[in-house]
Amino acid sequence: MDRAVYLDYNATAPARPAVIAAMARALALCGNPSSVHQFGRTARRQVEEARERVAALVHARPEQVTFTSGGTEANNLALTGTGRDRLVLSAIEHDSVLRAAPEAEILPVSTDGIVDLAALAEGLGRDPRPALLSVMLANNETGVIQPVAEAAEIARAHGALLHCDAVQAAGKVPLDITALGVDLLSLSAHKLGGPQGIGALVVGDDLALRPLLRGGGQERSRRAGTENVAAIVGFGVAAEEAAAELPAQGRIAQLRDRLERRVRETAPEARVFGAASPRLPNTSCFAWAGMPSETQVMALDLAGIAVSAGSACSSGKVRASHVLRAMGATVEEAGSAIRVSLGWRSTEVDIDRFIEAWSGLVTQRPNHRSDRSSAA
Incomplete structure (x- = not known):
């Protein structure tokens, strides 16, 4: 054959060669990022450098990036963490969104795969309860890019928050969380040529999140547990290389x-x-x-x-x-x-x-x- x-x-x-090399170097080091001695400080520095690289991919600030175990956890954290009971999802969302909110209201899409913005405006206007809207940036099956910025304008006009699953779009089209106007944005490293099992939720300013995982105060108390340093390092390298390759x-x-x-x-x-x-x-x-x-x-x-x-x-x-x-x-x-x-x-x-x-x-x-x- x-x-x-x-x-x-x-x-x-496929994992990028630079990612594999960076992860191997990180694995060779010892240190918990929460420890205050030199080994811990070295691990913390690697985590924060990777956070800067991931933030740069979506034109966010590093403190907005919360590392997770992948896109699925990021989506679940976004959907459950705001405390909003009214959830509105497009019909073409990934299963990690749809199954995280089985009682959500579902927005239709056109035969071309574009979310129905008129139905969105009508639906949000029909119910005064504060809502969380989730619309992916690009569909993982068809590749169709959604009008997220327009959906964000409609959401703001009705007091709704907007979560965007950008897992498939990152590294393939330019991303700017501010230009999109979204409050929460999900990412996953392995779609970029990074390792599996690491992702991020990018959180807008002044948005409090109720954590899925409780324990220590890691990730600004948004996600407890010792950080996966090697995977985070790999994510940072993949994000930097993917951004450079956008042209x-x-x-x-x-x-x-x-x-x-x-x-x-x-x-x-x-x-x-x-x-x-x-x-x-x-x-x-x-x-x-x-x-x-x-x-x-x-x-x-x-x-x-x-x-x-x-x-x-x-x-x-x-x-x-x-x-x-x-x-x-x-x-x-x-x-x-x-x-x-x-x-x-x-x-x-x-x-x-x-x-x-x-x-x-x-x-x-x-x-x-x-x-x-x-x-x-």
Whole structure:
């Protein structure tokens, strides 16, 4: 088999060499960041330097950054920590948001995957209770970028707080927490080429949070527990490298467009979700009705190519996407969709390898020729 092709960056990105090296150096040192002796002070310095790097990625101040165990914990802390009982979520949020607030009000999205701002304004105006709104910056399955700044204006007009899950967007598009106007913003290192198991919640000024984890006073009493120094160091390096590489996202977008062009050439009947909307440069989600997602993922894996059938946060299960269903996809379309997500190591050769393998699946489908001629 030729070199394996990894096209599942939205699930997790390969760790960057500089991240691995920095973490190895951090692991070689001893010290609890809460200790006052020289070993503890050295560990604390590493944590705070990483905090500065993560803050710079989103144009925040270091003291606004609270380190967590990942994006899921950051989302849960945001949704439960403000004490607001009324929660309003978009229908396409990640499961770590939707399942953290099962009683929340759900906002619809358009067939292009954009949250309905008119429904948001109407819903917030209908109920005077202080609300917490959660709208992701970019969808993890389709890559569609949401109008978060506009949603923030609506939220402020109704006295609502706004949380933004920016886990997939960070490092792929420029981020500025002030320009977005959000009160809380979630990040995760492993989407940037950092380690798994470390994330952050960026908290707006003067916003008190009730901690999920209680114990010591770490992280400004927002999150108890000894800090994971090596992972935090890795997060800082990944954030700095991802920020420096933002201009290179144009190359990634060209690879994605090349992929989608060849997908349509191979199967004109394929539907690319969110193609008419602003999207992350690295993400393509498309459905080829007639072959289940799981079959495609498994066949591609046997060919040495890793893609996914949507979110990779469901213990390895492949199930019809709630995101695509919310966008109006049929059960068959949602059950036939796969996601290809690119990143810092992706090349034209990777795209060609994918198309070669995927085209083989298409041409093996019964009556494929008649499908293509009828679609034309």
